[in-house]
Amino acid sequence: MKTAAVLAIGNELLSGKTRDSNMHYLAGELRRLGVALRLSLFVRDEEEEIVEALHYARRKADLVLTTGGVGPTHDDVTLSAVARAFGRPLVREPRLVDAIREYYGERVNPEVLRMAEVPEGAELLQPAPFFVPVFRVENVYCFPGVPEACRLLFDAWKEVLRQSPFHSLRCELDVEEGDLAPLLQRLQAEFPALELGSYPRFGDQAPYRVLVTVEGKDRPLVDRAGAALIDQLRSCFGDDALLRVVHPDTP
Amino acid sequence: MKTAAVLAIGNELLSGKTRDSNMHYLAGELRRLGVALRLSLFVRDEEEEIVEALHYARRKADLVLTTGGVGPTHDDVTLSAVARAFGRPLVREPRLVDAIREYYGERVNPEVLRMAEVPEGAELLQPAPFFVPVFRVENVYCFPGVPEACRLLFDAWKEVLRQSPFHSLRCELDVEEGDLAPLLQRLQAEFPALELGSYPRFGDQAPYRVLVTVEGKDRPLVDRAGAALIDQLRSCFGDDALLRVVHPDTP
Numbered sequence: 001m002k003t004a005a006v007l008a009i010g011n012e013l014l015s016g017k018t019r020d021s022n023m024h025y026l027a028g029e030l031r032r033l034g035v036a037l038r039l040s041l042f043v044r045d046e047e048e049e050i051v052e053a054l055h056y057a058r059r060k061a062d063l064v065l066t067t068g069g070v071g072p073t074h075d076d077v078t079l080s081a082v083a084r085a086f087g088r089p090l091v092r093e094p095r096l097v098d099a100i101r102e103y104y105g106e107r108v109n110p111e112v113l114r115m116a117e118v119p120e121g122a123e124l125l126q127p128a129p130f131f132v133p134v135f136r137v138e139n140v141y142c143f144p145g146v147p148e149a150c151r152l153l154f155d156a157w158k159e160v161l162r163q164s165p166f167h168s169l170r171c172e173l174d175v176e177e178g179d180l181a182p183l184l185q186r187l188q189a190e191f192p193a194l195e196l197g198s199y200p201r202f203g204d205q206a207p208y209r210v211l212v213t214v215e216g217k218d219r220p221l222v223d224r225a226g227a228a229l230i231d232q233l234r235s236c237f238g239d240d241a242l243l244r245v246v247h248p249d250t251p
Numbered sequence: 252m253k254t255a256a257v258l259a260i261g262n263e264l265l266s267g268k269t270r271d272s273n274m275h276y277l278a279g280e281l282r283r284l285g286v287a288l289r290l291s292l293f294v295r296d297e298e299e300e301i302v303e304a305l306h307y308a309r310r311k312a313d314l315v316l317t318t319g320g321v322g323p324t325h326d327d328v329t330l331s332a333v334a335r336a337f338g339r340p341l342v343r344e345p346r347l348v349d350a351i352r353e354y355y356g357e358r359v360n361p362e363v364l365r366m367a368e369v370p371e372g373a374e375l376l377q378p379a380p381f382f383v384p385v386f387r388v389e390n391v392y393c394f395p396g397v398p399e400a401c402r403l404l405f406d407a408w409k410e411v412l413r414q415s416p417f418h419s420l421r422c423e424l425d426v427e428e429g430d431l432a433p434l435l436q437r438l439q440a441e442f443p444a445l446e447l448g449s450y451p452r453f454g455d456q457a458p459y460r461v462l463v464t465v466e467g468k469d470r471p472l473v474d475r476a477g478a479a480l481i482d483q484l485r486s487c488f489g490d491d492a493l494l495r496v497v498h499p500d501t502p
Contacts, residue, residue: 016279028267
């Protein structure tokens with residue numbers, strides 16, 4: 001099964017100024033593509049931080065998606081960080097130079113041309129006229145940080161990642177999580193290949209007290225575990241405890 | 252200057268099911284407390300992943316805040332992961348046992364009592380009657396993952412972290428980021444102690460084309476760099492390019 005890590009680059013994400021949307025978007029898309037997201041990191045616009053995070057993420061997952069740091073300003077250091085992480089020099093990519101010159105015309109300056117300096121051997125991933133570098137080096141895929149651009153370019157490319165789909169079941173329960181724990185413990189032991197999750201909610205406004213999820217790639221197994229869960233919930237807590245059952249991955 | 256890292260623990264954050272709110276909340280709060288958030292990690296509910304992420308985060312920051320994985324179910328493994336990261340055994344904390352017994356009464360079971368097994372030497376951080384473990388081991392501070400509980404307990408405790416405040420200036424500009432890059436490059440070189448950020452927006456609905464931020468702890472220096480920025484923006488791009496100037500850290 002293919003696994004991924006997301007590395008979101010940008011001081012603004014860590015200073016509380018900007019709420020992440022790229023990592024959340026990519027997490028959802030990867031999920032729908034059948035790719036398991038193992039890890040996400042948010043790091044500052046600092047070359048050394050990005051290099052170390054790349055090494056960490058690559059150890060943890062088959063592919064790493066980065067967002068941010070590919071623009072023309074002094075705080076855009078993703079290109080040089082990726083080059084350094086792979087021990088490759090930065091080289092000027094003629095197609096990017098052309099795209100930058102076409103976009104900026106007479107206003108071209110040394111800073112905007114820096115966007116054409118990609119790690120040697122990088123494969124460009126973007127549609128032809130796009131002048132911001134979007135590229136792959138080995139198993140690292142770099143996308144822009146501006147959410148609209150990140151989504152557009154990821155969506156245009158993402159189908160190459162597609163794996164067999166995930167299946168899941170959500171049960172919304174009117175049960176205290178602590179009372180449920182022994183049942184879930186047994187069920188997880190009975191279905192070690194599946195992932196059981198338990199998510200309590202608090203407060204008068206909560207639509208349920210616990211959400212239990214069952215997930216995996218083997219549909220019959222998910223269905224079997226789901227049936228066992230519902231059966232055991234009814235026998236332990238009664239019919240009224242089961243507020244709602246949803247199959248979110250079924251179109 | 253005190254630095255922090257956030258480690259958000261939970262499969263639901265990586266599967267796209269749940270959008271992070273704890274990391275974003277803590278990032279904003281740390282900022283207002285004058286603490287620089289250097290790094291955030293999102294990891295799965297797996298002991299080994301949490302242990303490695305703890306080591307990574309502790310290398311990067313003075314203190315690490317974790318969220319999630321402190322409940323009673325099989326997927327709550329933060330307590331054992333923190334114990335393992337520090338090479339300490341888990342020991343039963345009598346005050347937590349009492350709180351758990353008081354809350355659950357006759358419904359107490361072995362799984363809920365697991366919440367009382369904290370790493371040896373852990374300092375409890377929560378108000379007395381709260382039965383979910385909130386604790387510190389050395390420079391690692393563990394909070395619950397349920398957002399309402401995380402906020403409540405962090406807010407009740409956070410003042411011990413307070414440092415001198417950050418100051419900042421935001422300029423919303425009707426300028427292309429690439430045209431602005433040389434000016435920002437020069438200004439950053441002139442004020443190396445400050446952090447200059449540049450955040451483009453795209454699309455017809457965008458309220459500006461670039462947001463430029465100037466930030467630091469030295470208020471007079473931030474003011475001086477801000478004045479220089481505004482002055483240079485006006486002389487390069489004209490008065491109309493400067494749409495709005497905000498001082499977001501000034502109450």
